[in-house]
Amino acid sequence: MQWNNWNDFLHMGGYAVYVWGSFGACALGMLLEPWLLKRRRHAILARLSGQENVQ
Amino acid sequence: MSHSLVNWFKYASPASFYPLAGRLIPYFASAAAVLGAIGLWIGLLFAPTDAQQGEGYRIIFVHVPASWMSMFVYCIMAFWSALGLAFKTRLSGMMTAALAPTGALFAFLSLWTGALWGKPMWGAWWVWDARLTSQLILFFLYLGFIALQSAIDDPRRADKAGALLALVGVINVPIIYFSVQWWNTLHQGASVSMTKAPSMAHTMLAGMLVMALAFWAYTIAIALMRVRCIMLERELSSEWVKRNATE
Amino acid sequence: MKSRHKRLLLIMGGVAVLGVAAMLVLNAFRSNLVFFYTPTQIAKGEAPNNKAFRIGGLVKAGSLTRDGLTAHFIVTDTSRETPVIYTGILPDLFKEGRGVVAQGKLQAQGQFVATEVLAKHDENYMPPEAKDAVDQAQKAARTLKQ
Incomplete structure (x- = not known):
């Protein structure tokens, strides 16, 4: 383990903005994408079951 | 031989690829989550401080995997495009279209994390050197592909136009990769390549490779999720969709 | 306007935008291909x-x-x-x-x-202790050569 305490870890040796800005953007993108896809899938399935009800 | 060929074409049809993709997604998604957790643990908690860059170098654990994936994904798109133009299989166009947004995301993340890395280390968010410029072109190629496909209503013609763009644009990938060797650039050379031993401490290298594997698994899971959506959208009225989708 | 014509315009517009973007980038690329002189x-x-x-x-x-x-x-x-x-x-x-x-x-x-x-900076990443060891070794090699 590289860190003595939680604060050192968050501080990242003075590069906190850059390191957390990078990791945060990646986490955001890679959580948002599957979420959007799940919504897209639900929208399609809702349309499909709507079709069935009409028929 | 003929048996395996038949099998291959069987899975090239959306009706049979759709359930297969559905079965594969959980495996790749959980692999991405587990590998991502291990990679972050190594990269953020376990890997030593760098002698030159202190803790700032830790951006490498997302920057390099994102950049690699942005290039790989484009190559895979070009591969599917070539296949689609040659054999006219419906699946290849769908796969290409399913990969593009994820590739664009990784190209963007590569530029974003690169800017956040460049500012403290080099002293600039952005410079127009050959490596950075060719990576920006890659991002534009992804956006161009997506725009082109969404502008054409007929899926078959959209696939064809997209395939041509993907094939022409793939020339940019080796340019990105070799830019640091061919030209004077501010960006440093490759730390990991096939021609020499990696110039990184073992723990750092391990963290980076595990993160790269996690990004791979993520990409496969996402591409399969998206290709399933595309299949349903394009073939809403067909019989197999009615049979399958409600399951 | 027919939808076919609209689509054609859309595509042409898209290609034009893409072309201009590519030209701008390539231009910057060419004049900066030699990023620095030694x-x-x-x-x-x-x-x-x-x-x-x-x-x-x-x-x-x-x-x-x-x-x-x-x-x-x-x-x-x-x-x-x-x-x-x-x-x-x-x-x-x-x-x-x-x-x-x-x-x-x-x-x-x-x-x-x-x-x-x-x-x-170069493409080498290593902890400070390893860096010291490498520096020491290089120093030793230099003094041996002289």
């Missing part, structure tokens, strides 16, 4: 005259002097040297013996007046 190239007269360009090389060990915010140092590619003067904040990785890329103009006396200084 002191040897400058000595041979390959660098542009009366125009800003970038110089790249190593900061010569022991050459850095500071005078307030103004820094004087020598950029070397081990065969030729160019003195550089710069007023401003130097990046974190700027150090003697390390890579540097500076933008500015060459004065008549051969001095390079920089408006921007960027640090160029």
